[in-house]
Amino acid sequence: MIGIDFSQVWGILGQLGEGMGASVMIFALTLLFSMPLGLLVAFGRMSKWAPLRFLQKEEVKQPVGLGGKIKAGVLGFKPIQFIVKIFIAILRGTPLMLQLIVVFYGPFYLFGMQLPRSYRFIAVLIGFSVNYAAYFAEIYRSGIESIPVGQYEAAAVLGYSKSQTFRRIIFPQMAKRIVPPVTNEVITLVKDTSLAFVLTYEEMFTIAKQIAAKEGSILPLFVAGVFYFIFNFVVAFVMERIEKAMDYYR
Amino acid sequence: MKVLEINHCNKKFGDNEVLKDISLSVSEGQVVSIIGPSGSGKSTLLRCATLLETMDGGDLVYLGEYAAKADAVGKAVYSDKESLRNIKKNFGLVFQNFNLFPHYSVMRNITEPPILIGKRPKDEVYREARVLLEKMGLSDKEDAYPFQLSGGQQQRVSIARALAMKPKMLFFDEPTSALDPELTGEILKVIKDLAAEHMTMVIVTHEMAFARDVSNHIIFMDGGVIVEEGAPQDVINNPQQERTKAFLGRFQQ
Ligand SMILES: Nc1ncnc2c1ncn2[C@@H]1O[C@H](COP(=O)(O)OP(=O)(O)O)[C@@H](O)[C@H]1O
Numbered sequence: 001m002i003g004i005d006f007s008q009v010w011g012i013l014g015q016l017g018e019g020m021g022a023s024v025m026i027f028a029l030t031l032l033f034s035m036p037l038g039l040l041v042a043f044g045r046m047s048k049w050a051p052l053r054f055l056q057k058e059e060v061k062q063p064v065g066l067g068g069k070i071k072a073g074v075l076g077f078k079p080i081q082f083i084v085k086i087f088i089a090i091l092r093g094t095p096l097m098l099q100l101i102v103v104f105y106g107p108f109y110l111f112g113m114q115l116p117r118s119y120r121f122i123a124v125l126i127g128f129s130v131n132y133a134a135y136f137a138e139i140y141r142s143g144i145e146s147i148p149v150g151q152y153e154a155a156a157v158l159g160y161s162k163s164q165t166f167r168r169i170i171f172p173q174m175a176k177r178i179v180p181p182v183t184n185e186v187i188t189l190v191k192d193t194s195l196a197f198v199l200t201y202e203e204m205f206t207i208a209k210q211i212a213a214k215e216g217s218i219l220p221l222f223v224a225g226v227f228y229f230i231f232n233f234v235v236a237f238v239m240e241r242i243e244k245a246m247d248y249y250r
Numbered sequence: 251m252k253v254l255e256i257n258h259c260n261k262k263f264g265d266n267e268v269l270k271d272i273s274l275s276v277s278e279g280q281v282v283s284i285i286g287p288s289g290s291g292k293s294t295l296l297r298c299a300t301l302l303e304t305m306d307g308g309d310l311v312y313l314g315e316y317a318a319k320a321d322a323v324g325k326a327v328y329s330d331k332e333s334l335r336n337i338k339k340n341f342g343l344v345f346q347n348f349n350l351f352p353h354y355s356v357m358r359n360i361t362e363p364p365i366l367i368g369k370r371p372k373d374e375v376y377r378e379a380r381v382l383l384e385k386m387g388l389s390d391k392e393d394a395y396p397f398q399l400s401g402g403q404q405q406r407v408s409i410a411r412a413l414a415m416k417p418k419m420l421f422f423d424e425p426t427s428a429l430d431p432e433l434t435g436e437i438l439k440v441i442k443d444l445a446a447e448h449m450t451m452v453i454v455t456h457e458m459a460f461a462r463d464v465s466n467h468i469i470f471m472d473g474g475v476i477v478e479e480g481a482p483q484d485v486i487n488n489p490q491q492e493r494t495k496a497f498l499g500r501f502q503q
């Protein structure tokens with residue numbers, strides 16, 4: 001390997017510094033918005049609201065024949081669940097890079113809207129937050145659905161309301177169970193922040209690429225790689241701490 | 251005084267008729283045991299009585315207050331949410347698999363419901379909880395979490411949790427069925443002690459000797475109907491119906 005000139009590394013770090021701040025910013029704000037938004041999406045995904053069900057005769061809970069099944073399907077249609085399911089499928093089934101482009105250029109190409117320069121950062125945050133909300137929603141949902149029904153029943157008999165049951169009994173147990181999959185998502189997010197380069201938002205990877213191109217050196221990209229690695233090392237450490245903190249019960 | 255009254259209860263799951271015209275009443279201080287083969291509808295009956303399931307038809311009455319009242323064609327019409335919330339304060343339910351809250355300590359499992367739902371003063375609730383734990387022989391476990399306890403200990407905590415709400419009556423759904431045989435005795439003893447204190451109880455159990463000793467009244471259910479009921483000595487030792495004889499015969503080997 002060629003010897004690394006450390007003064008050069010320091011120079012690159014100086015230039016990347018601002019970009020690192022931007023990357024950490026995207027990371028932190030995405031988590032801040034997507035984690036609660038994901039819970040909302042999860043509720044939508046689990047919505048059992050079926051506005052046409054009242055038309056269903058009570059006796060016909062178990063439909064007979066194909067006609068009966070179609071009728072039961074139509075009358076039991078759950079619009080919120082359906083829409084949210086499609087929303088999640090699209091967000092998880094298409095590249096985040098594409099979603100970022102749509103959020104940024106969509107308002108202009110679709111509606112002719114002229115948005116200020118600062119919209120670049122907002123578009124990055126919207127794209128990331130909405131995309132990650134879809135992933136978190138599915139994690140929350142599987143966490144919520146893994147809580148035994150007996151927990152709901154015990155709370156119901158003791159007189160807990162639905163919201164008390166969720167806040168005090170279900171949510172804390174869900175939070176413990178979802179730490180491992182959430183850790184995976186958070187680690188992916190650290191690396192995904194680099195996708196903001198498609199909107200030439202000046203986070204670290206964008207800058208590293210610019211320097212690399214200008215100086216004809218791979219060193220800036222290498223430094224960037226080390227930054228993501230250390231960032232994730234810290235994330236893994238923090239998540240492990242959180243997991244330990246919840247270890248007092250099983 | 252009648253604490254619980256169920257009249258002509260019907261319950262279907264799809265076209266599976268699980269409860270067919272069940273009526274029963276429980277007076278203050280009475281202990282009623284329900285026995286019967288698995289799938290006969292015992293749990294469903296308790297779940298209807300504790301408002302975990304809705305009956306299709308019939309009345310459900312606690313201390314003269316209707317939780318559900320049959321209309322002209324017998325369909326069960328439930329009271330409004332607020333009334334049901336109040337009616338719920340009359341009873342507690344002890345589950346087969348305890349259903350303790352695993353993220354709460356023993357103490358919090360017992361004290362949160364009376365403080366949060368019963369709106370009772372904290373220090374009073376804690377004092378009473380300590381008395382209950384002492385009664386259950388669990389004084390040294392108040393800071394333990396459910397996973398650190400044996401099944402028998404967990405079940406005693408769940409009984410304490412139910413009692414802390416000061417219910418007028420308690421339901422038990424096979425309280426010893428999830429326990430190792432050597433642990434059932436400690437739970438049966440706790441229930442016997444409660445009976446001695448004239449706690450009103452409805453107990454679904456497969457422990458025939460226990461049912462005979464502890465109850466004032468025994469109900470034998472099969473296929474969603476009450477096949478036979480009466481004084482414990484009569485039903486257990488001298489059953490009249492063939493189905494009761496066949497069922498009890500299986501326990502006597
Ligand atoms: N939630 C449910 N959905 C459909 N069928 C049910 C449900 N709960 C109970 N059943 C049916 O009701 C019948 C009575 O069940 P259960 O009350 O649990 O009996 P037991 O407690 O006497 O063993 C069984 O045939 C069971 O399959």
Ligand SMILES: [Mg+2]
Nearest residue numbers: 292293294424
């Ligand atoms: Mg049962």
